[in-house]
Structures are given as structure tokens and as C-alpha cells.
Amino acid sequence: MPISFELSATDPGGLARRGRLTTPHGVIDTPAFMPVGTQATVKALTWDEVALTGTQMVLANTYHLYLRPGEDVVEQFGGLHGFTGWRGGVLTDSGGFQVYSLAKLRRVTDDGVTFQSHHDGSSHTFTPESATRTQERLGADVIMCLDDVAGYGEPAQRIEAAMHRSLAWAARCRDAHVTDQALFGIVQGGFDEPLRRESAAGMTALDLPGYAIGGLSVGEPKELMLETLAYAPSLLPPDRPRYLMGVGWPEDIVAAVAAGIDMFDCVLPTRLARNGTAITSEGRINVDSPSWAREDGPLDPECACPTCTSHPRAYLRHLAHAKEILAARLLTLYNVWYYQRLMRTIREAIEEGRFGAWSRGFRSTVPGG
């Protein structure tokens, strides 16, 4: 069964969309946030806890899972669902971004990308065909075309070449793809509008069931990202889900929803939690603060998650200060819960035609927003 996508509401004064992505593993209400489960685990959480946060879909990283345990192992257990026990939706990225950001000695040709494992330096190659096949064996509901990732600040020529190569690779991924998993394309083109237009047009011509915007949140100034977001989503067909890869902070998600984005993933809520940072309705808080040593009351008074309803701030501060695993657990649960509560609030605001007003209010509460 392939995926289907339907829009149930759009913001009357803007581009925000409320939709439903139906997958073989349940309906994903959009705009949706996917926590990152890099190595087939959302770090510090059980899968029951992931579900408890309201998460309907997670992202897993092909690069990591290809290296270990290997897609053959995952396939033997019926794909990521059977291997992990997670019953909701799964999306795998293509590995392109991780090769760009993690691997050593990356070498890209028109054929594919050769790289050294960040674990042991062993040499590997992803081609559009092999990356697609690997993701087919990992068995996610949504898989991504291999893309050639150029970073912020690289020469214009390299940005353009990476965009064209990503387009050619997407056609090869589509042709190689044999399962009924939904294959999404990734629009590239850096911060150059004509390149983004060309990429989006080329991707649209491939008639894929969904599209991602890649190459944002790669170190550029935030204004540049917001400028790109202002036009990039609308270049994509309105009846397909739009996924903004690797973004981000709550205020960026709200801005991207306003620009017509439907899906998000980001490591921030889980990574920050492991460093002792909570994302709250009043901004980011370092829990390991001397000022919290004797604080009674919950982490976030507005939150009903198990962390906020079970423990005073002083206990969380003690655990974070002592670098206890329970601190990572409780803060990860809290942060992911916060993101999913935010997404629920966003969806309700769109449904009720008041997203514009709500988002203006939200932005006014963000420090520096």
C-alpha cells in the first residue's frame, strides 16, 4: 500500500496547510514533527515513550544503519518496524547528508559518492541505485532520493553542479525503485532562487509522491533560511507533502509551516536534552543551573508530560548535574513532548482558521523572535 496525502484545511490568510499522510503504519497528521532515531532508537527513549509523546512518524538514518547493524540484518527482521518494535511511520533519509557531514574523505562523481566510515575508516560507495536498494531493505514507509549536498559558502559552481547532479540522481532513484514505499525527491540549489526553481521544476516533472527541501539549516544565517523558505515551498505541487529536512527550532518550524511546509525532522529536542537543555514555552533552559537547586514546581508549568507531573525542578537539576542517565531520559521525553504539543497546537490553529494570529503571538513570546 503506497502512501496518500490529503489536505483538510489551509490558512485563509496564508500558506499554512493541515493534512493527513496515510502510510502502511498509520496516519500522520501534518504539519508533523519526526524525532530522529539515528541508529534505530530515538536516543534515551523506549518506543512506547516515543508513542506517548504523540509522535506518529520518526526518521532513521540510512548512513548509520547501513554501517551497523547493516541493512541485511534489519531486513531479516522485517525492516525497521520488526527490528525495533515501533508501530508508527518511519522515514529514512538517503544517507547523502550524513556522508556530507560525518564521513571522511568523501569523493563525489556522477556515479555516486565514495566515503570512509566514521567508525573504522572502511571505504563504501552510495549510488542512487544502491541508496535506494538499501532503503528498500530497511523498509521505511517513506524513503528519500540520494542527493549531492553542497554546504553553505561553497562556490556557486559547486552549488549548481550539486543541484543538477541531485536531479539526475533522483531520476535514477525513481527508475531503480521497485517497492511500494513512497520515494520523495529533495530540492537543492542553495540560496539561489533560480537554481531552486530549476530544481523544483525538475523534481516535479519526476512526479514523486512527496518532496523535501534540502540544503537549509547547514550553517547559513537564519535570515537566509527564512528568505529561501518564503518562496521554496510554493514551487512544489500543492497536492504532495512537503518536508523541510533538519529544521529545527520551534520558531523556525512555525515560520516554515507559515510558508507551506508539512513535515519536519530535527535532532534538537533529543540532542539538547542529553546536554541538559529543556525547550519550554518560555525559551531554552539549562536545567543544570544553581538557581534550580532548591526549586519546587514542574519544569514547565504548562506541560502535562510525565517529567513535569512527576518531579520538581530541583530533582531534575540534581540528575543533570550528576550526569545521570535519568536526566537524559526525563528531558528527552519532555522535549519531544513539547515539540509534539507545539505541532498539535499548530494543527488546531490551522483547522480553526487562526494560524496567522496564533503564530504572531507565538513569535512574540520567543526570546529574540
Added chain:
Amino acid sequence: MPISFELSATDPGGLARRGRLTTPHGVIDTPAFMPVGTQATVKALTWDEVALTGTQMVLANTYHLYLRPGEDVVEQFGGLHGFTGWRGGVLTDSGGFQVYSLAKLRRVTDDGVTFQSHHDGSSHTFTPESATRTQERLGADVIMCLDDVAGYGEPAQRIEAAMHRSLAWAARCRDAHVTDQALFGIVQGGFDEPLRRESAAGMTALDLPGYAIGGLSVGEPKELMLETLAYAPSLLPPDRPRYLMGVGWPEDIVAAVAAGIDMFDCVLPTRLARNGTAITSEGRINVDSPSWAREDGPLDPECACPTCTSHPRAYLRHLAHAKEILAARLLTLYNVWYYQRLMRTIREAIEEGRFGAWSRGFRSTVPGG
């Protein structure tokens, strides 16, 4: 409300005892195993999970909690129960053993022990009076007399002096103690039977509500520990709970129960779990083994814990190999569950008068046992 202790069954052919320790925080069925919650958390578990394993009482370390967050903070939240949210029994050690094993530049006099924090080198002193007061403020159900700990291999003169000093300190702890928490004495004396007899007689004369055997499992050959266990518990009054500190492996617990011990604590199930080792009915297993990479089926086929009922061995192996927090979580839950299942089996065997036969069968299954 002070504690009370009653024996409900004894092994007809031996010294094993089945009892109930009633505390302000519930009944603890004995023989009982207390997981260690050093810094007011059983590492990697929530308190709900600790309860799920069947745990009725935990141990927390006074040395660690005195250093951080400080007993004043814990007291402000109503003691360890209020601070952590744990509703079962709590026992705090006196700090003597941690000062011996962790602190730097330890200096013991008749007055007390001065030491440097292993965190920041700051200087601190525990006296019998201050260690008692600190434990009163931490608010555990059972607290321990400060003892002078001598290690295996120290000169006989030092072993004897430490025993006498521990006895004198126990009297001072008893005199200083003002709450209705149960204060247990700790028998010392190394591996010297006359010293152990003198210590036990002196402790018994103090008429404390319970007694521990300290100074075992400190690096000595296992035969020496078993030799001491053969006579040391019987030196203590039969109507008081007997607690063997810091022991240990499942086979040691079974041997100690056979010698008349009622209570145990040990870091092994939690510490080993974080290193990827599972304690199973078939011995210790390193979960991060290539031979498990494709293994279907549960960690321990005899176990009904969430880890064994939710995940195949291959997933656990992958998580342990990738050093994921979820590996520590799932293995800790499993290991503590295993210990509590063992204690339940022991209690039932004593109740039904078949502990001797059961323990012989158990020992025959232990590799090298």
C-alpha cells in the same frame, strides 16, 4: 513509625529465613535485594520501572548525596521519598565505605574521618554524630552506623583497630540518633573469627533494630568470604534483620541466604547492564557479541520482563554495540528484574521448605559454581 521484623518461615534443614520487614514505606519481603540508587536514582531506570521489577527497597549512598545535592536540599523536599518520588523503602549507608573506596586523602581518627571529595577535592569530615544527622535529614527508612572500613590485606592490627573503632562509633551513632528511623549496626572484623565474634557481641549489646555484616566482598578470595559467611550471621540475634552489604553475584546471594542473611544490596545488576552484560539463568552474557547480530528470540527465554518480551537479541546487540542509552535501559531493567525474580524464587523455596534442595540445584547450574 519504626520498623518491625518478623520471621514467617525458616528452612527446616538449614539457616535460611523468610521474613517481613515492615517500614513506613511498605513491607519488604525478605530475603530482599536492594538495587543501588547511588545519587538518588537507580541508574538508567525511572522509579516506576524500579517498582515494576518487584523492588521493595533501594539503597542510596550518603557520601554521594551529602556532596550533591546536599542533605539540606533533600530534606527540603521531605527526604529522599519526596525528592525522588519513590514510594518504597529506602536504606542509606553511612558513607564509611564510600569514603574508604572513593574519596582521596582519607584520614581516620577516633573522632571521625576526614576526606577529600572525589568531585572537587574539597575537604569534609564525617563523625558518627554528623553521619547520623546527615542520614536523618536524607530521611531513609533504615540508616546505618558510621563504620571504619579496613580493606582486605591490611595489617591485622589495623583490622582490629577498625573493628573496635566501628563499635565505639556505633554507640555514638545510637546516642546521637533522634528520629524514629531504624538505625542498623555494622559488624566488622575482617576475616578473623574472634574479631567478628567480639564485634557481633558488642553490636548486639547496643540493642539495635537490625545488623549488617560489612567488610566482605572487598577484594578477598571468594572462599574466604564463604568461610566468614558460614559463621558470621549466626552471631547476630535471630529476631533482627541481617543485611550483607555489597554482595553480590546471584550464587553468593544464594549462599548467604543459606547462612541466614535477610537483606542484600549490590551494584552488579545495574553496573553490568551499562557495560552490556546480562545476568541470565544460564550465566553472564555479553550482549554485544557478533554471534547475536542476527539472533531472533528473547534475551532470556525464561524471563517475562519488558526487555525479553519486546525485543529480539539482535536489536539488543545492535543497541549495545552502538552504545545507545536504550541498551543501558533495557539491560538494567532486565538485570534488576532477574535479581528480583531470583529473590522471589528463594522466598518461595523457603516458605515451602525446599530451599536446601532448590539451592543445590541452583548452584549446579552456575558456571564454575
